[in-house]
Amino acid sequence: MSERLERPDPIYTQPYDPTLAEKLYNPQKPMENRITDIGPPHYWQFLPPVIQRNYGKWKSHEILQPGVLKYTSETGEVVYVVRCGTPRLETTDYVREICEIADKYCDGYVRWTTRNNVEFHVTDEEKLRALIEDLKSRKFPGGSYKFPIGGTGASVTNIVHTQGWIHCHTPAIDASGVVKAIMDELFEYFGSHKLPAQVRIALACCLNMCGAVHCSDIAVVGIHRKPPMVEDDRLEKVCEIPLVIAACPVGAIKPATVEIGGEKRKTVRVNAERCMFCGNCYTMCPAMPIADGQGDGLAVVVGGKVSNRISPPKFSKVVIPYIPNEPPRWPTAVKWIKKILEVYSQHAKKYERVGDWIERIGWEKFFELTDIPFTWHLIDDYRLAYDTYRTSIHFKFTKHVKPMTEYNY
Amino acid sequence: MAELKKHDTPMLNELRGGPWPSFVDDIYNYSEKHQKQAGFDVLGQMELSYKHKETHWKHGGIVGVFGYGGGVIGRYSDQQDKFPAIWAFHTIRVNQPAAKWYHSSALRKLCDLWDHRGSGIVNLHGSTGDVILLGTVTEQLEYIFYDLTHQLKMDLGGSGSNLRTPECCMGMSRCEWACIDTQDITYELTMHFQDELHRPAFPYKFKIKVSGCPNDCVAAIARSDFSIIGTWADDIKIDQEAVRAYVGGELKPNAGAHSDRDWGPFDIQKEVIDLCPTKCMYWDEGQKKLYINNKECNRCMHCINVMPEALRPGDDRGATILMGAKAPILEGAQLSTVIVPFIRLEPPYDNLKNLIYKVWDYWMENGKNRERLGELIQRVGLNRFIVDVLGLEPLPQHVREPRSNPYIFWKEEEVEGGWTRDLAEFRKRHPA
Amino acid sequence: MDKETLKQKILEVIQKKAASGGKSKIYLKDLQREIPDANPRDIKNAANELVKEGKLEYFSTGSTVMYGLPGVGMGLEAGVEKPEE
Numbered sequence: 001m002s003e004r005l006e007r008p009d010p011i012y013t014q015p016y017d018p019t020l021a022e023k024l025y026n027p028q029k030p031m032e033n034r035i036t037d038i039g040p041p042h043y044w045q046f047l048p049p050v051i052q053r054n055y056g057k058w059k060s061h062e063i064l065q066p067g068v069l070k071y072t073s074e075t076g077e078v079v080y081v082v083r084c085g086t087p088r089l090e091t092t093d094y095v096r097e098i099c100e101i102a103d104k105y106c107d108g109y110v111r112w113t114t115r116n117n118v119e120f121h122v123t124d125e126e127k128l129r130a131l132i133e134d135l136k137s138r139k140f141p142g143g144s145y146k147f148p149i150g151g152t153g154a155s156v157t158n159i160v161h162t163q164g165w166i167h168c169h170t171p172a173i174d175a176s177g178v179v180k181a182i183m184d185e186l187f188e189y190f191g192s193h194k195l196p197a198q199v200r201i202a203l204a205c206c207l208n209m210c211g212a213v214h215c216s217d218i219a220v221v222g223i224h225r226k227p228p229m230v231e232d233d234r235l236e237k238v239c240e241i242p243l244v245i246a247a248c249p250v251g252a253i254k255p256a257t258v259e260i261g262g263e264k265r266k267t268v269r270v271n272a273e274r275c276m277f278c279g280n281c282y283t284m285c286p287a288m289p290i291a292d293g294q295g296d297g298l299a300v301v302v303g304g305k306v307s308n309r310i311s312p313p314k315f316s317k318v319v320i321p322y323i324p325n326e327p328p329r330w331p332t333a334v335k336w337i338k339k340i341l342e343v344y345s346q347h348a349k350k351y352e353r354v355g356d357w358i359e360r361i362g363w364e365k366f367f368e369l370t371d372i373p374f375t376w377h378l379i380d381d382y383r384l385a386y387d388t389y390r391t392s393i394h395f396k397f398t399k400h401v402k403p404m405t406e407y408n409y
Numbered sequence: 410m411a412e413l414k415k416h417d418t419p420m421l422n423e424l425r426g427g428p429w430p431s432f433v434d435d436i437y438n439y440s441e442k443h444q445k446q447a448g449f450d451v452l453g454q455m456e457l458s459y460k461h462k463e464t465h466w467k468h469g470g471i472v473g474v475f476g477y478g479g480g481v482i483g484r485y486s487d488q489q490d491k492f493p494a495i496w497a498f499h500t501i502r503v504n505q506p507a508a509k510w511y512h513s514s515a516l517r518k519l520c521d522l523w524d525h526r527g528s529g530i531v532n533l534h535g536s537t538g539d540v541i542l543l544g545t546v547t548e549q550l551e552y553i554f555y556d557l558t559h560q561l562k563m564d565l566g567g568s569g570s571n572l573r574t575p576e577c578c579m580g581m582s583r584c585e586w587a588c589i590d591t592q593d594i595t596y597e598l599t600m601h602f603q604d605e606l607h608r609p610a611f612p613y614k615f616k617i618k619v620s621g622c623p624n625d626c627v628a629a630i631a632r633s634d635f636s637i638i639g640t641w642a643d644d645i646k647i648d649q650e651a652v653r654a655y656v657g658g659e660l661k662p663n664a665g666a667h668s669d670r671d672w673g674p675f676d677i678q679k680e681v682i683d684l685c686p687t688k689c690m691y692w693d694e695g696q697k698k699l700y701i702n703n704k705e706c707n708r709c710m711h712c713i714n715v716m717p718e719a720l721r722p723g724d725d726r727g728a729t730i731l732m733g734a735k736a737p738i739l740e741g742a743q744l745s746t747v748i749v750p751f752i753r754l755e756p757p758y759d760n761l762k763n764l765i766y767k768v769w770d771y772w773m774e775n776g777k778n779r780e781r782l783g784e785l786i787q788r789v790g791l792n793r794f795i796v797d798v799l800g801l802e803p804l805p806q807h808v809r810e811p812r813s814n815p816y817i818f819w820k821e822e823e824v825e826g827g828w829t830r831d832l833a834e835f836r837k838r839h840p841a
Numbered sequence: 842m843d844k845e846t847l848k849q850k851i852l853e854v855i856q857k858k859a860a861s862g863g864k865s866k867i868y869l870k871d872l873q874r875e876i877p878d879a880n881p882r883d884i885k886n887a888a889n890e891l892v893k894e895g896k897l898e899y900f901s902t903g904s905t906v907m908y909g910l911p912g913v914g915m916g917l918e919a920g921v922e923k924p925e926e
Contacts (some may be wrong), residue, residue, distance in 0.1 A: 012514035013564060016521035024559060030475040030551075034556035034772055037603035040504035043592050046512050047582055056581035056590070059711035060718045063665035071583055079583070087432040089543075091439035091448075092520035092529045099513035099520075112533055114578065114627050140434035142425030153666025162536060165458035166451065167484060167500065169466040170751060174458065178433050184427030208904070209736035211536045215631040215744070234842070240915045242864035247902060248738045249779060278738055282462035283468045283903035286487075293462035306631050308623035310686055310711045313630050315742055321432040327459035328420040351674045351711070352661075371493055382742050470917040472901040476893045481899060483917070496919075547918065569899075569906035570869070609899065609906035610882075612870055707907040773881040778870045779905060 004044035006052070008108075048109035050079050050123050057164060066191050067149035068132065080128045081119050084147035085158045085183070085190060087230040088116040089166060089176045097138070097146065105131045106233040115158045117151050150191035154198055156341070157190065159183060162211045164222075170279030171205035172222030172296040173325055179203055182220075182330040185338055196348040196357070199341060208278055215304040217354040218337055219316050224277035226295035231287040232258045232267045241248035241266055247284040250274050291352075298333055302340060303355035311356050319366070321377035336372065341376070343370050361396075368398040415445055420460065434687035439769075447544060448527040450492035457488065471499060471547065472569055474554040474784030478609040480565025480720040496746075497546040498528070501553060502539040502566035504599065504606075507592035508579045509534060515561065522556045538627075545622030564603075570613055572605040577619040578626040586713065587621030588639030588726040594619050594662065597758055609814055610628035611769065622722065623710045625823050629745070634782040635765060636731040636745040637754075643723035644703040645712070651719035652699045656692075656759060663715050681764075730764065733783025743783040744763050746791065748799070750806045764799075771798045790818075842879050847887045850876050852896060855910055865914025866900045866907035 018020045019224035020240055024033040035103065047055070061071045069081040086094075098118055102110040111119045120135075122128050138146040149155035159182065162168065164175025190196060203215035204220040213219035235241075245253045245268065252274035256267050268288075270281070281288045300323070304316030319340075323333045340354075347356035347369060358366045367374045424433045433452065454465050470484025482500040489496040503519075509826025523529055528544030532539030535541040545553065557563045566574035575598050578584070598617060599606065605615075618629035621639040629636035654660045655675055661668065662675045677699075682690045689705035690712060692698075699719075701712075710816070713720045730752055731745030754761060763829065776785045786794045791808075795801050805811075820827045842850075852876040858867045872884050880889075886906050891897040899916065900907045 008512040008514050009512055011560065012518055013558075016518050016525070016556075016560060018525045019520075021555035025551050025555045027511065027551075033555070033559075034475070035555075036564075037607060038558060038562060038564050039516065039603055039606075040564060041506050041562050041595070043507035043510055043582075046506050046510040046515070051510075051582050056587070058581075058583060058585040059721075060585055061664055062661070062717075065665075066669070069664075073695060085430065086533065087430045087435065088532050088533060088534075090430075091435050092523050092531065093439045093442065094518055095520050095531065097765060099516050102513045110511055110516075111579070112509040112511075112514065114509075114538075114576075116533070118533075133503065140425070140431050141438065142431050142434040143428075144434060145428055146430055148430065149426065150723070153663065160536065165455050165464050165466075166530075167466060167498065169464060169468045169484065171464050174455075177421075177455075177459070178426065180424050180429055180431060180433075181709045182428035182642060187428045190670045193665070193667055198666075202503075204736075208738055212628070212632040212734075212736045214737055214742040215628065217655075217791065238915075240865060243866060243902070243907075243915070246778075246868075253508075262721060264705050264733065265784045265879075274571070276738070278781075280903060286467050288783075291463035294460060305627050306628040308625065308630075308709050309714060310709055313625070313744055315744070325462040328423040337799065350667060350680065351715075375633070379565040410887060468901075468903055470900040470902075470915065472906055474901040478889070478892070478899040478906045550903070569904065571906070597894055604889075608885075608892075609869060609887050609908075612868075752870070770882070773869075774873075776870075778868050 001377055002037055004042045006045070008045045009041065033242060039181045046109065048107060048121050051121070053077065054079075062154045063193070066130070066155060066193050067152055069152060076380055078123065080122050080125070081112070082128070082131055082135060082149060082240070083117045083151050085151055085178060086116055086118050086147075086148055087180065088161065088324050094146070101131070101134065105134075114153070114178055115160050118147070118291040118350050148187070148190060153191055153193040154195040155193055156186050156195070156199045156201060159201045159203055160211055162205045163206040168205060170208065170282060170290065172224045172291070173205050173220070173298050174327065175205045176201055177328055178220060178330050178333065179297075181334050182337055185334045186341065189341065195345050197336050197351050197353050199344070201337070206279060207276070211345050214301070215313055216316055217302065217305065219301045219302060219304070220337070221299045222296065222335060223299050223322065224279070224290055224292065224296050225322070225371070226290070226292045227272040227275040227277070228269050228288040230268060230270060230278075232265055233260050235267045235285065235287040236265055240241065242266060244268055244281055244285045247280045248277060248278055249280060253281060292326070297322050299323075300336060300340070303358050305353050310351065314355050316355075317363075318378055319372055321375060342368055359385060364398045364400060367400065374400060413444060415449050416456060418456040419480060421423040421452060421456050431596060433540070443524060446494035447498075448530065450494040451498065451528065451530065451544065454486060454488055454492045454495060457491075458639050466498070469497075469511065471550070473565065473607070474550055477607045478563060478781065479568040479571040479607060482568060485681060495528075495544065501527075501542040501545065501550075502535060502574065503542060503557065504564050504574050505534055505538050505540050506580055506598070507577055507595040509538070510582065512633060515610050515744055518561055519563070522553065524559065526553050526556065537566070537573050538716055539574050565607065567606045570609045570611050571607065572602050572610065573614050574606065574617045575599050575758070576627055577622060580619050580621045584621055585717065586624065586722055588641050589619070589728050590619055590636070591619040591621045591639070593755060593756060594637065594758060594761070598761070600825065601762055611773060613779045613781055615769070615782065617765075622710055624714070627754040630731055631734050631744055633734055633745065634732060635768070636734060637728050638730050638731065639721040639726065639762070640708055641726045642751055645706065645727035646721040647699055647701065648719045649698055652716060653697050655716050655719060657689060660718050662718075664717050681715050684711055685709075727751050732768065733781070733786050735781045735783050739786065740784050745783070746786070747806055748795065749801070750804065767799060772787040842883070844883070844887055844890075847876070847879055847883060848887035848891055850890060851884065851888055855897065855908065859910060859913050867908055868905065872908070
């Protein structure tokens with residue numbers, strides 16, 4: 001059993017010393033004073049005392065209002081939780097403000113959820129009310145809420161997402177900006193319980209999917225549609241060709257030689273038909289840029305889920321193959337996402353997740369209800385594509401079917 | 410201090426309005442208050458990306474601090490003249506405490522460190538679960554690491570072909586459904602595998618995630634090569650009094666998750682019994698009693714989710730181990746597949762560790778470069794992976810359905826007489 | 842194979858690769874292929890020790906890690922021009 005502290009390590013109350021590391025680290029002797037492999041701080045010290053006392057003894061919970069939960073223990077103790085959405089991309093001042101709130105109401109304890117929400121814990125109702133009022137009152141100068149309350153029950157909870165243009169080198173879209181635009185539009189669904197079931201939205205800024213969005217009710221995936229360019233005159237100088245070739249997961253890159261100004265230069269060629277647009281070559285070689293303002297954009301996938309509830313976990317399916325990048329607010333993408341959400345909300349039964357609803361009514365019906373155009377891109381031609389073909393006559397006659405009377409070949 | 414250079418960001422400014430918390434407002438105000446050129450420069454470069462609809466970052470070869478092969482992601486601006494303060498903008502992954510509980514004292518000190526040595530911009534949290542410190546220059550990396558280990562007792566998380574930082578749901582800290590101690594398991598595995606977490610060991614990334622119940626709040630089944638999901642093997646515990654309270658409308662179904670819409674009065678038949686995927690439940694209207702045929706239950710959690718006051722997971726608790734989930738690249742997305750239907754987990758979890766080592770040994774030896782475990786399992790066959798590699802018994806629980814083709818690769822030793830046959834004898838029976 | 846011999850072998854493999862093909866960095870899998878009689882875990886441990894001794898350095902390819910000789914080939918800092926031979 002791992003050793004654990006009952007209270008936060010006293011080291012955290014000692015002020016940060018900005019000069020210590022310079023005294024300890026010696027570039028000439030890099031192993032001097034080096035502490036390694038200590039792992040994360042033990043979680044126990046960060047659990048509020050009420051959580052420690054009732055660890056493993058929780059009996060039930062209740063959502064008092066959207067974003068506010070009450071947990072009851074077998075010991076009779078209760079804890080109230082207020083859940084707030086965060087932008088995930090934030091500054092230390094934002095984190096400090098969270099600390100200030102935690103100090104004021106929660107003895108300094110605070111928790112984040114897997115989906116980028118922050119949670120405050122209190123044990124009495126009076127504090128709960130004050131906390132809620134306080135959180136509601138905090139706004140950024142531009143008018144946005146700092147700590148919107150919600151994300152519980154049959155809501156759209158916070159979007160899990162990747163880095164996008166703030167930090168990544170292979171994204172096809174931004175992440176935080178698209179998320180902000182979507183959540184602004186779906187805001188009322190974050191702080192309410194009016195959907196048939198929870199709707200998990202996710203965003204990955206390229207198909208490498210650091211965010212693993214492939215099992216979400218609705219997800220946005222950035223896609224490149226142009227293979228990388230090759231800068232023949234520079235490549236040899238800034239890239240190691242064998243490494244670039246090895247970096248391509250589909251073996252689409254071959255070595256080549258070109259003549260520039262009478263001089264032979266080593267370079268590479270990309271088999272465009274094989275390229276999957278992952279950007280691994282650009283990772284290894286800055287002379288193979290993949291980003292393209294014109295070609296890049298996003299796809300929308302829907303109907304996936306992770307929970308085992310009622311039906312097994314399932315993958316999301318592509319329903320819109322491409323929407324161009326429209327910064328700063330991506331209106332087309334936002335419009336379609338809202339449309340999908342509201343059509344789902346209108347037609348699904350209680351407890352039915354997006355994917356379960358679509359499976360019940362059939363995908364043809366989904367396309368009819370949402371008015372999303374069905375195009376050839378949506379018929380799978382990658383691996384195991386056959387699994388998605390319709391091999392029965394169980395289908396519905398939607399507007400897509402036109403009686404065929406003659407062949408005009 | 411040099412004059413601060415602020416850039417015009419008309420497009421990003423559009424993201425300051427609207428109700429959802431604005432990262433633009435946050436970063437702008439922070440940079441103003443702390444006089445940070447890096448903050449203004451990163452917004453400036455982002456504005457340029459909004460204009461060009463293209464990223465302006467490049468990757469670098471930096472992986473970590475001295476002796477570590479992970480934990481740092483190297484980033485460089487391709488606009489170094491315009492935005493010199495972010496010429497390098499590396500990410501530090503800091504291993505989060507299990508289930509992401511903190512005390513303000515620790516967070517504040519981390520903030521102080523990051524103001525001093527970085528951009529002041531963070532992610533809480535990264536997709537894998539780490540605290541992400543976003544944006545610093547190369548020369549600060551070692552100092553940041555010394556500060557983390559000496560002053561914060563924190564360490565870096567995983568990246569590259571290392572074990573990635575294990576992650577879990579809130580587990581027993583707050584959830585009544587946690588069938589396993591997800592936080593303790595995560596902590597114990599993280600500590601035990603420090604070497605694999607910090608130094609490259611594998612053909613590609615390896616993720617471990619721990620969920621306390623089949624609701625799977627950390628998405629272990631979709632995101633981790635090794636998914637540990639809590640479950641129970643005995644009967645769902647029923648409080649009939651509470652069931653009647655739900656039926657009578659005194660308790661709100663699904664803990665109040667549907668409170669903002671009029672779905673009509675709670676109907677146990679329609680909302681629970683009929684939605685049960687195995688149809689193993691029966692509501693006796695006369696007796697006002699709920700019956701569950703637990704032998705038929707597949708533990709989907711729906712009835713428990715709907716009536717949390719009345720129903721609870723059984724007491725014979727453990728986990729199901731599934732393996733092989735991954736995002737689509739390259740062979741397509743995979744969900745984890747059941748390998749061990751039920752494992753009992755007690756500290757120090759040696760059974761779990763041994764199983765992980767066994768999987769790693771095989772993958773290290775047989776996995777191709779950049780081949781995730783799930784792809785390797787597909788390549789060698791789930792049957793061979795289970796039986797020959799792990800030495801486990803093949804079970805119907807391993808598949809959704811048996812194969813539909815009879816193209817079975819029989820092993821020679823399974824076939825009577827083996828494959829070496831006497832041709833002369835054959836020809837005696839069948840003249841050519 | 843004892844650890845020192847293995848470390849020596851690893852260095853030889855990497856030096857040879859760098860000298861012949863211009864490939865200054867290699868994956869663990871490449872090392873395994875070149876040293877088939879050693880256990881993959883031992884190779885990994887030996888290579889990681891060489892990094893600690895400053896004889897090898899890691900290189901990130903984004904989602905994986907390679908091993909190279911310090912100062913040889915493409916540098917850790919992007920945009921650094923490869924030195925002319």
